[in-house]
Amino acid sequence: MTNPQRGAVEFRAVRKDYGNFTAIPQLNLSIEPGQLVTLLGPSGCGKTTTLRMLAGLETPTEGAILIGGQDVTRLPANRRDVTMVFQSYALFPHMTVFDNIAYGLESDGIKKAEARKLAENGLDLVGLSGLGDRLPSELSGGQQQRVAVARALVLEPQVLLLDEPLSNLDARLRRRVRTEIRELQQRLGFTAVYVTHDQDEALAVSDRIVVMKDGLIAQDGTPRDLYESPASEFIADFIGEANVIDCQVLSVQGDMARIRAGGAEIGLPARGAGPGPAKLAVRPGAFRVAETGDGLDGKVATAAYLGDHIEYEIDSGAGRLFVVDDTSTTAFAPGTPVRLQFRGVGVALIA
Template identity: 70%
Template structure:
């Protein structure tokens, strides 16, 4: 493979990072293909930001290697790694114009004023801010300021663009719009991006692949659909979306399908090969549908909340208490009423045995905490 083929690729080879006695990253091995957007996702303290900072050259690994474009950059300082970072605070200079902010890195690297200004204007055009170069950052909205920060990083033509919680300072509606803009820009220009967030919905929306991190390790790596529909552990099932995790009996498997029993109710579903016997089942709240009391397996409504486009229920069953979302808002089942429950074809997954990857759920409840 040539250097051109490797440009934009990233590899972590058995990377470990310790801060004194605290191990922040444990033996991380990860390959990021050129031209893809990969998200590091996980709860606070899982190691995602430390991983990004090691890639940026702001932290040094305790052991292992980091390669960018096939080149070992483990010991190189940040300014020699050919990466650019977009910070959650944007880090724009308030006294400089938008164009000056975008051109700042170019000027610092020795490019003349005129070519730097021209490239800055091109960068602003890329992110839909042509004509905004003369304004101050304070004259822009939060979403526009974020796009200026992205333009400033892109004009340096890095092999890899790093984004550290880039939308955390935006309100919910603006977050949705800006994340779409970032994704469309990445796909149009084809650059490699590594994106850090704790927001599961954000990760699902923008990523080619997601690295779900937990306690300094990669708990699961895969495409958004794979992680959502085939979680490798209870932790993944509950972290990527929400899931009820309950005990089940696996009756048999063949031709990519399994038959399971839960609370006396039998259900057939697509599944990876699994042995027969006791198992665990992750059930998405929208994969449970309500029937009359004499259908499916029985339950009793413990709570009901009308939320406009759906109703949220907690339903007590023989398998545990299930959290259920139902789009049938025209009929809200009263608390204390008996209902029958069935399972949809999608949104139900058998959880593989994984001593470290999951967490045990008390038998009296089916919903992961």
């Protein structure tokens, strides 16, 4: 009978200490089958430790880890039904691509003929049919990464773990390979846990993003949730760019608040705020730059024409603000007084 929880992941009150240092104070996290969840955060935030505990490469100090409904906290890595794609690819340089993919299958006791058939299927999955006889050194970085993904997938794990899988690729290749990984995950429907420090990468591939800070979950949500409704100044600054400005909550009715910032008023989700001083996170594209009208008073400090948009730095009573205008092809000159009006999307109250 098929396990309905196959691919589900759960961390229950997991703590990880290294001597006197606590890397993960307490982690409670559930991942549904078929989701691609990214652990995102700055260096030292605990994301790699979390992945290594899930892989069985680290043992929690306290708590429990479940995969497919089974407690695997004390199981060794080779009995967890997970596979990992490493940052370094970890391909055997002396083996052909085909043999690299078949190696894990044969090590698991699968007969050679069946292993070869599954390896061929793996090459097909990642679009590398016909390249099985080459050595890894004869492939591009992107192709080597796809071999590493194929080698992991042919083992049909409950969960695929990806540890900074694109960090060794150049920017252009990273965009292409991340799209390929996401399309493959959606097509096959496997559960994946993806670790990266790259915000754009996380936004592009994830069903959910778990942002970590100091071993704790700072915010957990969809890419849109985190970008449009950051829960804190840390999230607003870490996920994309944001201008953080002072505001005043004038009133709250139900879930909505009336807010004044400078000479402008705007209605926004209250997110638990009450009347009084507060802060707004405003994305660079959430301002409209105008000569007159309501809004924040400002003066253009710098203006740069970039073809399909204009980037400004504007001095205001809220400090120097970074503004992206994609509605105009003519830039205001430095020194020009302007009004910054809120466009609605990309503005959020934060704690």
